Amino acid sequence: xxxxxxxxxxxxxxxxxxxxxxxxxxxxxxxxxxxxxxxxxxxxxxxxxxxxxxxxxxxxxxxxxxxxxxxxxxxxxxxxxxxxxxxxxxxxxxxxxxxxxxxxxxxxxxxxxxxxxxxxxxxxxxxxxxxxxxxxxxxxxxxxxxxxxxxxxxxxxxxxxxxxxxxxxxxxxxxxxxxxxxxxxxxxxxxxxxxxxxxxxxxxxxxxxxxxxxxxxxxxxxxxxxxxxxxxxxxxxxxxxxxxxxxxxxxxxxxxxxxxxxxxxxxxxxxxxxxxxxxxxxxxxxxxxxxxxxxxxxxxxxxxxxxxxxxxxxxxxxxxxxxxxxxxxxxxxxxxxxxxxxxxxxxxxxxxxxxxxxxxxxxxxxxxxxxxxxxxxxxxxxxxxxxxxxxxxxx
Amino acid sequence: xxxxxxxxxxxxxxxxxxxxxxxxxxxxxxxxxxxxxxxxxxxxxxxxxxxxxxxxxxxxxxxxxxxxxxxxxxxxxxxxxxxxxxxxxxxxxxxxxxxxxxxxxxxxxxxxxxxxxxxxxxxxxxxxxxxxxxxxxxxxxxxxxxxxxxxxxxxxxxxxxxxxxxxxxxxxxxxxxxxxxxxxxxxxxxxxxxxxxxxxxxxxxxxxxxxxxxxxxxxxxxxxxxxxxxxxxxxxxxxxxxxxxxxxxxxxxxxxxxxxxxxxxxxxxxxxxxxxxxxxxxxxxxxxxxxxxxxxxxxxxxxxxxxxxxxxxxxxxxxxxxxxxxxxxxxxxxxxxxxxxxxxxxxxxxxxxxxxxxxxxxxxxxxxxxxxxxxxxxxxxxxxxxxxxxxxxxx
Numbered sequence: 001x002x003x004x005x006x007x008x009x010x011x012x013x014x015x016x017x018x019x020x021x022x023x024x025x026x027x028x029x030x031x032x033x034x035x036x037x038x039x040x041x042x043x044x045x046x047x048x049x050x051x052x053x054x055x056x057x058x059x060x061x062x063x064x065x066x067x068x069x070x071x072x073x074x075x076x077x078x079x080x081x082x083x084x085x086x087x088x089x090x091x092x093x094x095x096x097x098x099x100x101x102x103x104x105x106x107x108x109x110x111x112x113x114x115x116x117x118x119x120x121x122x123x124x125x126x127x128x129x130x131x132x133x134x135x136x137x138x139x140x141x142x143x144x145x146x147x148x149x150x151x152x153x154x155x156x157x158x159x160x161x162x163x164x165x166x167x168x169x170x171x172x173x174x175x176x177x178x179x180x181x182x183x184x185x186x187x188x189x190x191x192x193x194x195x196x197x198x199x200x201x202x203x204x205x206x207x208x209x210x211x212x213x214x215x216x217x218x219x220x221x222x223x224x225x226x227x228x229x230x231x232x233x234x235x236x237x238x239x240x241x242x243x244x245x246x247x248x249x250x251x252x253x254x255x256x257x258x259x260x261x262x263x264x265x266x267x268x269x270x271x272x273x274x275x276x277x278x279x280x281x282x283x284x285x286x287x288x289x290x291x292x293x294x295x296x297x298x299x300x301x302x303x304x305x306x307x308x309x310x311x312x313x314x315x316x317x318x319x320x321x322x323x324x325x326x327x328x329x330x331x332x333x334x335x336x337x338x339x340x341x342x343x344x345x346x347x348x349x350x351x352x353x354x355x356x357x358x359x360x361x362x363x364x365x366x367x368x369x370x371x372x373x374x375x376x377x378x379x380x381x382x383x384x385x386x387x388x389x390x391x392x393x394x395x
Numbered sequence: 396x397x398x399x400x401x402x403x404x405x406x407x408x409x410x411x412x413x414x415x416x417x418x419x420x421x422x423x424x425x426x427x428x429x430x431x432x433x434x435x436x437x438x439x440x441x442x443x444x445x446x447x448x449x450x451x452x453x454x455x456x457x458x459x460x461x462x463x464x465x466x467x468x469x470x471x472x473x474x475x476x477x478x479x480x481x482x483x484x485x486x487x488x489x490x491x492x493x494x495x496x497x498x499x500x501x502x503x504x505x506x507x508x509x510x511x512x513x514x515x516x517x518x519x520x521x522x523x524x525x526x527x528x529x530x531x532x533x534x535x536x537x538x539x540x541x542x543x544x545x546x547x548x549x550x551x552x553x554x555x556x557x558x559x560x561x562x563x564x565x566x567x568x569x570x571x572x573x574x575x576x577x578x579x580x581x582x583x584x585x586x587x588x589x590x591x592x593x594x595x596x597x598x599x600x601x602x603x604x605x606x607x608x609x610x611x612x613x614x615x616x617x618x619x620x621x622x623x624x625x626x627x628x629x630x631x632x633x634x635x636x637x638x639x640x641x642x643x644x645x646x647x648x649x650x651x652x653x654x655x656x657x658x659x660x661x662x663x664x665x666x667x668x669x670x671x672x673x674x675x676x677x678x679x680x681x682x683x684x685x686x687x688x689x690x691x692x693x694x695x696x697x698x699x700x701x702x703x704x705x706x707x708x709x710x711x712x713x714x715x716x717x718x719x720x721x722x723x724x725x726x727x728x729x730x731x732x733x734x735x736x737x738x739x740x741x742x743x744x745x746x747x748x749x750x751x752x753x754x755x756x757x758x759x760x761x762x763x764x765x766x767x768x769x770x771x772x773x774x775x776x777x778x779x780x781x782x783x784x785x786x787x788x789x790x
Contacts (some may be wrong), residue, residue: 019680029604030536052469125536129681131526131534138533139518139526141425142414142701209424268687271663285414285698286524286688292663304678306537367482 002031003038004309005061007083008074009050012097012124015042015302016071017050020389023306030310031329035197038067041083062090063082069309081105088112088120093312095305097124103198107211110323121308126199129300130293132279132313138204143283145207149245149394150279151272152199152258154295155183155190156222156242161273164239170225171307182275193221193242193258198258200244203279205324207246208254213328220259229344229389231369236360238262238342239270243394249332257334260341262393296363335375340393342369346386369393397426398433399704400456402478403469404445407519408435408493410697411466412445418701425705433462436478453478457485464704467491476500483507483515488707492519492696498593502606505718516703521547521594524695525688527674529706532601538678540602544640544789545674546667547594547653549690550578550585551617551637556668558625559634565620577670588616588637588653595639595651598674600719602641603649604656608723615654624739624784627762631755633657633737634665638789652695652729657737657764657788663687735788737764741781764788 004020006013017037017086020027028034037060040053048054069086072094074080080101084285087094088109096102101109102122113120123133127150140212151157155177162173174191177183189195197219204212222242233240241263246256263270268290269293277295282288294300343357344367357368365388370381372395382390399415401408412432415422423429434456435448443449456462465482467489471474475496482489483504491497496504497517508515518528522545531540546552550572557568569586586656592614599607617637628635636658638641641651658665663685667673672690677683689695738752739762745752752763760783765776767790777785 023537023539023680026539027537129678130684131530134534135526135530138706139529139699139702141705142422142698144418144421266666268663268666271661271666283524283698285418287692288696289525289686289688291684291686294682297682299680302684303537304534304676307534310536311533324611340736 002033002035002068002313003066004035004069004071005039005041005064005067007070007072009040009042009048009054009059009081010073010075011298012301012305013071013073014050015298016073016305017053019299019302019306022289027306027310031313035309039064048310052327058086062086067092069093069095069312071305071309072098073305074098075100077101077104084109084120085112085182085276088116088118091116092116095308095312096122097305098122098299099125099198099202101193103201103214106132106202106205107326114323119312121311122202123308124301124304126202127277127279127291127293127337128295128297129304130277130279130295131290132291133202133206133306135291136203136281138290140281140283141287143285145248145281145283147245147247147282148179148200148203148207148279149243150200151197151241151269151277152244152279152295153190153242154275154395155275156196157189157272157277158182158275159191159240160225160240162229163225163227164234167227167231169227170223191221192265193219196242196244197258200246200258203255204246204254204256208248208256208279209324211324211326211328212246212254212256212328212331214239216328216331218257218259218334222260225260226389229342229391232361233262233342239265241269241272247337249336253330253332255332255334255337260391262391264394267394276307330366335379338372338374340369340372340395341378341394342388342389342391343367343381343387346388397428397430397463397708398461399430399464399466400433400459400462402456402465402467402475404435404437404443404449405468405470406693407696407700408468410465410693411468411474411700412448414694414697414701420703422701427710430704434459453481455482462487463755464488464490464707466704467493467546468700469493470495472496472499479504479515480507483511483513485496486513487510488513490700490703490707491514492592492700493517494520494590494597498596498609501597501600502719502721507703512709516706517597518703519696519699521597522672522674522686522688523690523692525672525674525686525690526699526701527686528597528601530686531572531598531676535676535678535681535684538680540643540676542640542642542677543595543598543602543674544638546636546664546672547591547639547674547690548585548637549670549672551591552667552672553577553670554586555617555620555635555637557627558620558622559629562622562626563617564622584614586618588614589755591637591639592653595641595653596638599641599651601650602676604719605649605725606719606721606723607641607649607651607726611723611726612653613654613729617655620655621784624737624762624786627739627756628657628737632660633788634660635786636664636667637768640731644731646729648725650727650729650732655786657786659789662789728770730774733767733769735764735767735790736773737784737786737788738762738776738780738782739784741783
């Protein structure tokens with residue numbers, strides 16, 4: 001019998017207990033012996049079906065030699081960071097779904113894990129229950145990864161889907177999402193693209209081997225998206241999706257950003273709706289590979305954590321190929337990237353300088369798509385025209 | 396420097412040499428040391444950029460203690476089976492893209508590998524460069540897998556896509572596919588569903604832990620698909636796709652089959668076009684997860700082989716969780732499965748017994764969709780009516 005502990009017994013933490021209990025047979029088949037949750041750290045003991053697992057004292061877990069893996073589901077940075085460090089130093093594997101902690105301190109925590117001959121794994125931090133990080137680092141190991149982009153946040157995708165399907169405004173749908181529990185009371189991290197930004201940082205770290213500092217990554221959310229643009233895009237074969245995107249640039253440099261994009265209906269990603277997520281990885285041998293599924297939720301996320309627990313325990317092997325350099329140098333602004341751009345401007349004519357643009361609709365306002373230009377040129381153009389909306393088109 | 400050998404220097408074998416040469420940097424990063432191809436077994440020496448690697452003598456590889464991994468890309472069963480056995484017995488890891496060999500002898504070869512403390516890995520046998528088997532066995536290890544379905548054959552998907560987009564008949568498109576090199580001169584294994592059948596057997600073996608004998612699996616291809624049905628489906632929001640599908644049944648039983656299906660346009664799989672593949676895995680915790688990409692081709696398939704090579708070599712670890720029982724008992728016919736069914740019949744009226752069917756189109760012929768009924772009931776209905784076409788609807 002292998003014993004594990006959970007830090008935090010919220011949605012994901014409780015899900016971990018449930019998955020371990022519900023899937024004893026497949027888990028034991030993989031591990032060769034049964035797995036059980038011994039202890040769960042909570043801030044305050046409470047009446048709960050899992051009350052018998054609870055402790056308020058972190059040291060009980062830290063000093064329990066029987067506990068070989070700790071699942072951190074506290075979230076945020078402060079306590080999660082300290083406890084993760086202490087567990088790793090106590091020689092315990094740590095598994096987490098905490099994207100903020102991994103994006104900000106993953107490199108250092110991986111190094112600490114290595115020094116202590118244990119693993120720090122975080123498959124659940126990106127894409128919830130969708131296998132993404134493991135396939136990226138392991139199955140695509142023979143590729144040079146050149147680009148990753150994805151719908152990385154279920155809340156914003158739910159909102160955008162509703163805007164498209166029901167012609168409702170951002171504010172209306174946000175209210176509905178909050179009522180349904182899909183959006184938090186303070187939705188900032190989701191709707192401003194911060195959550196997606198943390199995830200694209202983790203993907204970029206693993207793909208390119210260098211720390212990408214979340215503070216350097218431009219993050220634009222969906223609060224500025226006008227229903228008008230959703231409708232214009234829809235009439236011309238496009239859907240608007242919030243994408244996180246990172247690319248390998250020439251000379252070993254890299255870039256990453258989060259922003260809404262127009263995606264052609266011919267791209268399978270345009271059909272990724274509601275709270276679903278999808279990640280596309282482009283390798284130089286494999287081409288584009290897409291991973292799709294539920295990006296959040298109690299059981300999907302928890303099952304990814306438990307898979308990492310199993311991974312840690314199988315022959316207690318280490319994952320030497322996971323890790324990246326702490327050097328944040330070589331990060332370039334996405335303004336250097338070329339794309340076609342969608343514009344909507346408050347004028348009924350376009351000057352001759354824009355003769356190569358493809359006009360989508362023209363009335364008192366004009367919606368058009370530019371040829372491929374850099375982000376800098378798009379900003380210049382936006383300053384020059386009475387711009388009401390502008391967005392990259394995913395090519 | 397780690398040395399490997401390749402058996403067979405056709406498309407995939409040559410691709411392995413190319414991937415190893417092109418991606419030395421990421422591969423060395425993962426392995427901690429460089430990787431190189433030392434020897435390649437060919438039937439007859441020939442002028443070729445890789446002539447310096449060639450040998451006609453298998454024993455040269457078998458007895459070369461420096462070679463730690465052998466990539467088998469011969470295909471078929473006879474020679475591939477014998478050489479694989481001898482390599483495993485010689486203490487060499489074996490990696491393959493050979494779906495026929497894995498579907499028919501995988502269980503036995505995995506057992507032989509275990510006895511010799513080496514790995515037998517075959518990620519490339521399903522989905523080419525798309526990571527599928529590894530995510531299924533590793534990342535979804537905390538799930539009970541209940542169902543897998545997928546577009547598993549690129550040739551037939553190319554043909555179906557062309558039929559939909561260009562309104563061409565099966566025979567016309569097959570000719571084009573052969574000219575383009577997407578279909579072989581003898582296309583039987585592809586168009587009759589046999590290739591997809593081998594792949595769904597491998598997926599079922601891994602998902603359910605029991606050998607699924609390809610001879611037991613009903614395989615229906617696309618040769619019988621009439622353009623008329625493609626068009627009717629298209630007008631009512633469906634696409635026709637050839638799916639391999641396997642399911643866990645009650646009482647520990649399982650089933651698998653290959654057949655064309657109607658898929659709703661709302662399902663992201665309906666947009667999987669041309670030579671692309673996609674596999675959906677349904678786990679009891681994760682829900683549906685989809686893997687999408689190029690299912691074949693020189694470099695994608697080769698890169699999956701090389702990833703398996705890396706996997707074998709990292710700490711020379713074994714994959715104890717891969718494997719299944721040789722017991723083929725408990726396989727049930729898919730006739731017991733319930734689905735809605737699409738029918739086209741040569742009559743302008745439907746009897747009252749069919750009042751619950753949803754009529755799509757009615758003229759001298761009638762196209763309709765039944766409520767959910769078993770395959771057996773669908774066969775009875777087909778015998779009773781002047782049936783021109785019938786297909787499952789993926790629900």
